[in-house]
Amino acid sequence: MKLAFSTLGVPALPIDQVVRLATDHGFHGVELRASDEEPVHPGLSAAERADVAERFGKAGVEILTVAAYAKVAAPGDDQPVLDEIGAAMTLAADLGASYVRVFPGGGELPTPEADVIAARRLAAVAPVAADLGVRVLLETHDSHRGGADVARVLGLVGHVGVGTIWDLMHTWLAGEQPSTTYPALAPYLGYVQVKDIASAADTTPLPLGSGVLPLAETVEVLSREDWDGWLCWEYEKRWYPQAAELPGLLGPGREHLSRLLADSA
Template identity: 65%
Template structure:
């Protein structure tokens, strides 16, 4: 498996600095937060996109994904959501990223209604994703925190260009066992976000291995898939991306000082599960 980290842990950091840090700490890739408050967003000019791409190419680091904030199941016109998806897909293509992360964002609406709305919009954007060679990944998050919730939507979409992003924290906090999450998401899985927290009620980010999330179990499930008898659609190159949510917890220690130990911890878990 290959290792990445998310720039949610270092908000506002220029892309070239992120690329250099990733290379210096031994990561294969980076998950770039795509937001107007960040250096990478859909408003970048063609020249600015080339600069970002060049910085990562020079560092020998892959841009794994754009962590976008499109809420595909939220109320409102379909056209606006689909256009936002198209803009993020174009940015991902220009930067050479494999994936674009999206949320369901259904709020308190009935789950079956959100499922239909989200699936309709994702299906509408899927042909563009295919043309650009990028996959849309619906994250286990907010109204669709469990694997079973995401799988319902993906079953309605039924398109290879639309898959799943497993954030290990949210299904676990919702009471879904990692083995159950993996079982329903395996046919759709793009990559996996890892993190650690103090408890189900305290989601302040912690260094990997110092909290309560079942990271060893998750890595073992993925290792069996990538190297065992029942491979996922992308068995040759599974990715783990550390999402350290310092943007929401400014008091948390700096990510840069934790990247090396985190890589060592994940590498050890991968080795022990092989």
């Protein structure tokens, strides 16, 4: 398995510093948060996009994902959501990224209605994503935090242009164990987001291995099933100012994941 980290843990760092953090600490890729306050966002010009892709490419670091914030199950008109996803897909294609992250965002809608809305929008973007050479991934999150919830939506879509990100924290909070989540998501799985927290009541990010999330069990399940994708460390420093800074944790975090992979081999 290959290892990546998310720029959520290093808010608004210049691209060169993000690249350096990846290379210095042995990460193969980076999940880029794509919002207006970040160095990478859909408003970049063609020349700026080419420059970003070149910097990562020269360093041998893969841009794994453009992490967008479109909510595919949210109430309202489809077009603004489709436009937001479309802009993120084009950015991902220009950067050479494999994936675009989206959220469910169904809120208080009845589950069947939220499922239908999400499936309709994902079905609309799926062929475009495939043509661009990217894949739109619905993260296990908020209204659809369980693997079974996301699998239900993706089963309605049935197109290779869409898939899922397995966010370990959210499936655990939904009451699923890795041995249950993996079979549900396996047909659609793009990659796995790992993290650690103190408890269900305190989701402040912790160094990998120092919290309660079933990291070892997850890696064991993936290894047993011969899954050979990406593990991406999402350390949500941006929303937890009291959390330790990520750069100092990257080396030990990579070492912890490497040990888990070696133990499960």
